[in-house]
Amino acid sequence: MVVVYLIIIGAAAGFLATRIMNVEADVITTVSIGILGAIIGGLVLRFLLTVMGMFAGFLGALLGALVLIWAWQTYVKR
Numbered sequence: 001m002v003v004v005y006l007i008i009i010g011a012a013a014g015f016l017a018t019r020i021m022n023v024e025a026d027v028i029t030t031v032s033i034g035i036l037g038a039i040i041g042g043l044v045l046r047f048l049l050t051v052m053g054m055f056a057g058f059l060g061a062l063l064g065a066l067v068l069i070w071a072w073q074t075y076v077k078r
Helices: 002-020 025-078
Strands: none
Touching: 002 025
16 A cells, blocks of 8 residues: 555656656656655655654753753752
């Protein structure tokens, strides 16, 4: 089922990409461009989300530690 989904989405993406870039291509080339673009784009997006997810976790941990230090210095260390 994933292959069928990839072909359908790839065909639509390839069609739109060839129209946006003003490229005249046959159906096989258009679908191939779309499928390869979907694979490359999906991998890049997953990589970016993973990296940004790790960065967001680090940022959240840093902010949590700063709040905890502030609360400790304000309320406990009197």
